Amino acid sequence: MTGRLASATAATAHQREWFARMREEVEGGAPLALVNADAPQEIFRTMGIPYVVNQWWASIVAAKRQTPRYLGLLKERGYPDYIEQYSATSLASAFETDPAQAPWGGLPKPTIVLGETTGDASRKIFDVWDAQPGVTYYALESAAENAVPERWWELMPHRWEEAIGSTRLDLMTGELTGFIRYLELTTGRVFSETRFREVMALVNEQQEWNRRTRDLIAAARPCPIAVTDGIPSVMVPQWHRGTEWARDAARAFHDEVRERVDAGVGVFEDERLRLMWIGRGLWFDLDFYRRFQESHGAVFVWSMYLAIAADGYLRYGDDPLRALAARFAAFSDQLYTPPWSSEWYVKEARHHGVDGVVHLVSDDARGGYFTTRALRAAGIPVLELHADNVDARKGGDLTSQLSAWLDELGGGKA
Template identity: 25%
Template sequence: MTTLLPDNRLKTDRDLKGLILKHYLGAYRAKGVLARRPVAWVTSGAPVEPLLALGILPLYPENYGALVGSRKAAVPYCEEAERAGYSLDLCSYARTNIGSMLARRGELRGRPLPPPDLLVTAKNICGVVVKWWEVTARHFGCPLFVFDTPFAADGLHPEQTAYVRDQLEELVVFASRASGHRLPPRARFEADLRKVLELTREATALWNEIQDLRQSRPTPASALDMFTNLFPIVTLRGTEACVEYYRRVRDELAERVRQGVAAVPGERYRLVWDNIAIWYNFDLVRYLHARGAAFVGETYTDAWGVYDFDTRDVSDPLRTLAEQYSLILLNVGLGIRKERLFRMVERQGADGVVFHSCRSCKTYSLGQYELARAVRGELGLPVLVIEADMADSRAFAEGPTRTRVDAFLELLEARS
């Protein structure tokens, strides 16, 4: 008999907590006198590999926003930002971080994030992070690099790739200067970069293996497992720790598949989730779990499976980076997003799709109505649209949401 943690959570979850703690404590230490290491605040879509190759420690304020949101603690920080004039309608990750920054307090044992030495933002996830990082740059007086990735609606034109690649060259010089390092010789930098790329590729391959294991019936992992296990691929991508951790998760899931252990006991319906998690309300997912609905895929977690650099044939690693970072989920058009969603529904054997219409995240959410229509019309599957926010719980209405969820479950039941 397999011993299961509450929510049937994975045993590796215990390691994850340690990993998160180590990451943030490491960042504080990096700001100390003894173990000085430059800290960059970066966005989730920032090309982190060149920074790691230069010895810079990346910190992810978006992840911090998710962490604060999952502790149901975002609202006071949001309000702090709103008091300073930042609109309630702005991204709640941004308001959480700006509020924490202005108040000089936070959720890491009462402290805010360690201050940055440099800032790197990438437009591939949204325009919001460019503006948010500008605010941060003015606050700290920090050097800021904006990595501009033009919209890749249907793919990339050669001039787009060249434009983005040139910025990566610029980023290397910028990051070296801003962190107080000397620019390393080109050959050494490229060798270090290839090592980091290989670690990213390995972690990504494991992450994709994990997603594939969820095709099993019953699925060995549902949305709660995947949302929490996202942390390493987001924040530790390009490190040994990330690869080692996912190796353990992959092994645990493979074992679950062998033993037929279900993430959701009595799995009846298989669902796909679209958009960021509602971090403060995992109870909603548990409610679905309790009624036999398991999540077998999330476009959000799947989005991190794109960094599968082919390191055996990277004659120009910066070009490879330019292409991969331009083609991430939030920087492509609705046509490609629809293809990826349909592929996931088919591959994972889903019976329906839950769209989290997240008011904070316009790039993710706007266009969902079209996708929902396509899932209903072209795949003939039921959809559920939940209006909420990823961190600001004030945007979530429990009663009406439960009513919609129940109606959705009835639809699934009627089809089964």
């Protein structure tokens, strides 16, 4: 068993330092944005506006075992504590009653929240944010296209217009143009196209490194890193996309994985079952991913975070704003809408040579049935865990469920 990745430790330390600096900036009068993970954060990066990713903050709260308290703050005010907990956790921060208990000093109140209008519950969460004093919700449409591209992951870097559709891109490009003007008027900051092009180029460099890392891990036997190291190593830099630090962090992650692969190092040398985890990270129990190594030789070799960084973000083109629209116009489709998502998961399962898939199905999951069906049709065993990734009250004994399934799959003591 290997020690923790230096890139994971460095990324976590960087995020703590950044968060402390950001809190000081906001206390000094800087605007703050709260943005969904699938929102065009590159605009804020270009304009020097600090932002916090909604779902990242929820993961920190869950890792600190604070989610029940935060959901309780919602329930006390008459809001449901059982719908879209991943997105609603940050909203509960607006009602914080004991800042001393809050992780990392607590989430400062944002001046703007940004997200797509995906689903009734999500829209209502943002509407409650909009009702808070000094907070504005800027909504982006969630559009769809009847035509579905085959093997979209091959088209996206350069042929994204073909993959997504011009009408859909026209809509989001127009929305982003209006959003930039709104930020300029309300913050006094200027959007520089020269700076924007630099940001977009750095993002593409970063994702090229992520693609190389994904392919290294897919080919390696045994798996060189733990999923719990891979997630911070790829995702903390993702939240800082468009910076040289993020680009260099992605390269350092790749180089560290390369060294382990070349040395034949595995996260668990007696690897007998290769598993794929589909769904959001199980933030309240990250030890879960390594719990079955000794008992079943089972190693999680895949999570969506590195894989979507490798396939979902690269966008080249002469029009940087339209390329940014292409990065996010179909982002949810890539992860959640069949056949976009289901075909991609089958491709990734085969690419990584997995023996089985553990599929976390939350109450708000979209397309989960089709994902499981596609994988099983491809001959890949699937265990569905019906639970929430931040709310430990749901799902029952996940450890026992997975252990029993692994016994059937052929794990157990060597």
